[in-house]
Amino acid sequence: MxxxxxxxxxxxxxxxxxxxxxxxxxxxxxxxxxxxxxxxxxxxxxxxxxxxxxxxxxxxxxxxxxxxxxxxxxxxxxxxxxxxxxxxxxxxxxxxxxxxxxxxxxxxxxxxxxxxxxxxxxxxxxxxxxxxxxxxxxxxxxxxxxxxxxxxxxxxxxxxxxxxxxxxxxFEGFPKCGILLVNPRVPIPTIDVFKTFQGKYSNYVEIPKINDIEALIEFLSTQKNDLQETSVKIAPVLQVILNILSDEPNCRLARVSGSGATCFGIFNDEHSAALSARAISSRFKEWWLKPTQLSN
Missing domain, CATH: 3.30.230.10 (Ribosomal Protein S5; domain 2)
Structure with missing residues (x-):
């Protein structure tokens, strides 16, 4: 470099x-x-x-x-x-x-x-x-x-x-898959989200064996991000992003990561994520988008 x-x-x-x-x-x-x-x-x-x-x-x-x-x-x-x-x-x-x-x-x-x-x-x-x-x-x-x-x-x-x-x-045997990161360029301090969080507490879950993207999506579809609702209240634009990602034909699942403000969509491969990034960025030029992939 x-x-x-x-x-x-x-x-x-x-x-x-x-x-x-x-x-x-x-x-x-x-x-x-x-x-x-x-x-x-x-x-x-x-x-x-x-x-x-x-x-x-x-x-x-x-x-x-x-x-x-x-x-x-x-x-x-x-x-x-x-x-x-x-x-x-x-x-x-x-x-x-x-x-x-x-x-x-x-x-x-x-x-x-x-x-x-x-x-x-x-x-x-x-x-x-x-x-x-x-x-x-x-x-x-x-x-x-x-x-x-x-x-x-x-x-x-x-x-x-x-x-x-x-x-x-x-966690061994993690499948490779495409990821699209989307951030509205609105910072959300983690401490603010936890201070605001008033949701119900969850229990530990049993994670099945996950060795391909189908198993990953099937499991994640039964789970959630407990902080997502709070993050969306702090920055409503996150719900817009989640809706946009979910409407993309090749997006398998859309969610807020951690306390936000980055959302992610899971795709079969990075190429599919890149195609969606191109389509979304043409409509929302102010957002930060990055197609990438999960590393195993």
Missing amino acids: NFRGNSFRSPSKVISMAAPAKINLYLNIIGKLNETYHELDSLVGFTTYGDKVFVRDCEDFRLEISGPFSQMLPPEKNNLVIKAAKELARETNYARGAYIKLVKNLPISSGIGGGSADAAATLKALNRLWGIKLKKEDLMTVGLKLGSDVPVCVKGKPARIGGRGEKIFS
Whole structure:
């Protein structure tokens, strides 16, 4: 990749790491753990599209941000990427810092784990750059201090999550399928959705064996996102998006991911998702759309 500024023209070693979008295929709110956290049950998948993180050695910690959504991020000192880097250094007594470049391709406060994925990618990249060789489980423990979604993003593979996000169970044999991400460019802070949520609590569900898209759709059709109704109340445009996706002839299922504001449609393949993206974008030019696929 061609780094334009300055910083990455140095011949020092550069490590790159993908930060893919995370999708909550279903999301059950089981109850409240305490005043801060809810107990969740969710099946999580990752797309082949997302942000990118690049790191190289530096005496202190510096952050450079580019990409279409870079201007919407908080100041450097409040950025989760820098917090992740400093937390890993503190946990491992690492004496130097890192120059970090974040390419922000995903919308902010959008329910697809962008900030958490960036933090997770930073932990994994620095673990390699610094040669500290922590196991993935140890990185997940560090990640939990940064946010509930960070551990599963460190894992980076399909998983079922419980608790507030710290209980992670691998989900093997996940089918590849097309995904269309649609965001109205309206940020919805997760904390606002949980504070507003007044729905009934759900129970843990039994997940059958899922080895093809038909089995996936059949199961997901019996599930829901408990936060979706609340998110739609906060941003009614989400219901418009869901209706538009559901009307697409090749869309198998449409849902809000996490707390929103990103909605997703499931398609048989990425090509079908791209065709729908083209049709929808011609009518709603202000929306952000990205055809991609679930990674297994």
